[in-house]
Amino acid sequence: MFAFTDEQLQLRESVRRYLTDHASVRRMRELMDDPIGFDRQSYQGLFDELGIGGVHIPEEYGGAGLSYVELCIVLEEMGRALYPSPYLSSNVFAANALLLIGTAEQKAEWLPSISSGEHLATVALYEESNRSNVADIKQCVTDQSFTGTKTFVLDATVADVFIIVARDGPDPISPLRFWLARPGDANVHCAPMQSIDTTRRIGTISLENVQVERLGEATSDTNGFDRFIDFASVALANEMVGGAQWLLESSVEYANNRVQFGRPISSMQAIKHKCADLLLEIELAKSGAYRAAQAIAASDSAYPIHASIAKSAANDAYMQAAADAIQIHGGIGFTWDNDTHLWFKRAKSSQVLLGTSEIHREQLLDRLDLLEAN
């Protein structure tokens, strides 16, 4: 259970090779100034060449029919390469919303075109009230119609299918549900938001009396939102540990080459010990992220516990790696030309998305309690 299979290792290898060839840092820097922010050709290659458009989507819906573990391997590699693309928003988050909550017809209607890259979908979670705790959503849908603004929507300006999370009716304790706005609705207005992390685009969407379709049945269980967030947190955590690992490797390489006081700075304990501590923290976070992916793949009912562990450990490891990497690089680490800040910014955007460590730690204890009570 704790080792990757040969097939999984091969998958990792082929994604890494693809991203090395198609997603250089130089290309990423060009895209940072691009209004779209990602390379359509290399993104399309994920579907056509690698066949990973729907890694964990069942074959009947046009996916590869693999498990969450394989999906997380792909994400870890994307995080390592800091690959800018709507993969997380469309192929993971939106696909998950459909997989977890959608009816059979909705899955059949949308998943194949998401798995093929024909549609770019995104899930709109954030609004005024839930900046810290993502569950504090107040906006609602009434009579299948939504009016309001969502913020921090991943890839808002390139997506054409929007899945909005809103309450089912004006009662503040009515359940959170997922609502789909069809492509081409003239009353959906998107605008980019400025973010410190230009490798992950965000935007606002404003909707005015837009007819939306509920994912799933009206009677379907109300835990869908929690499940969605946990699955998303695990996906993000796996992406994050990949980025943290890149930061450590680039710091070690820099330290081995940079000479001060007549010797490489990597021979100095203040630097070595930082790196050893980082390695430990990153390996622990990887274990948390891998374990959570396995729990989801195995339909282990304890997966919410693992999700909280994974996101919290990944948050702390990635931010620590980012801060230490800059420190180890010295002055050059604080420049725009050096690549470290790109990962630093991704670490920060990932840390706050879907809950900081404090929130996940609090949740962890609640969940352990619940598990015991059952």
Next chain:
Amino acid sequence: MEWTETLVRNEVRSFLETNWDAYKDLLEWRNKLIDAGWGMPSWPERWYGRNMPQSLQSVVAEEFARVGAVSVARTGIRLLAAETLLAHGNDAQRERYLRKILTGEETWCQLFSEPGSGSDLAGSTTRAELVGDDWIINGQKVWTTSAHHADFGLLLARHDWDVPKHQGLSYFILNFHQEGVEVHPLKQMNGHASFNQVFFNNAKIPRSDQIGASGDGWQIAMTTLMHERRNAGNIFVEARRRGDFNGPIYEQEAEENKILLEPYTWYPQRAGRVDLVLPRAKATGAINNPAARQEIAKLMIMSRCAEWTALRARAAQQQGQPQGPEGSLGKLAGSNIARQAAKVHTLISGVDAIASGEDGPESGIIAEILLSVPAISIAGGTDEIQRNIISERVLGMQKEPRMDTGPFKDVRKN
């Protein structure tokens, strides 16, 4: 023979069915186990084993546990001694020592650290001089766990002062039952006295008890340390739950453990006793304190992720994948967990944290945790030394410039 899980399970089962008997004498039973190769099945067949892959050991252990069978003696330093003899000893030495290590008749300790050389083990200044057919030993060791009831010690000492320090060391088996060896217990900050000072005043070692050749000492010590680090944590205390089983052999075993495990009663506490955290947090109400909750959760996350990391390392090893970094991190992870646990126990206990013995929470266990955790970052190689090893061997970072090259006699010492 190609061992498989089923084969191992069947063989152990049938062996235990025919031979296990809780009314046997402990020594007689262990000798039987040793002859059959089920005491240390991963050892070579020539030396009481069955050449079985390490990864199938757990199957054997499971079968023993199922019927409550007692195994060979494993506690303390004895297995480090055995592994060192298997790797570097000669047949006469293996013949003389291995069996009585496993029967529990003879107990060992590790005579490495000295007042002047701890982390810098190769800086040993204990003197070994060959006079006739005996090595004459003079000097002092310190922090020697279990020396007060040891029969033999693994001794690192210097025979040559004119060569660089790693080259002048030799490795010996020291017999404690002689005039030239004196053992003085050292009281620790937690009140226990599990380690000792050991003085050598013309102590004698017959030539036949030198392991390897003169100058091989450092290399052999590395084997011992490798086994120590690999087994960090589980080497000292075998969890024995004999709950449902009865028979005189268990009384004999308990009698033995009372002596052998006495130095290690506080070892679970030095690892932080994570198991006590949630129950105590609930009992004290600290579980409702948001600040405590954060620290408790940090501890849980660290400790679970460390468990999974160890499992990852083991699984990769079993699949024959190259060892990744996960394997070298356990000791440092254990230190971090222990320190965080001590912090959390303090948070949970408040002023109760200082009440000790029968006046303290959990009959003094909490106080013992707080006073034992510092040891975990020192014993078996300090945290700083672990970080050096991890950064150099795993991450490939550069070594520090050295000030201790050249003939050892010219190197600065304490």
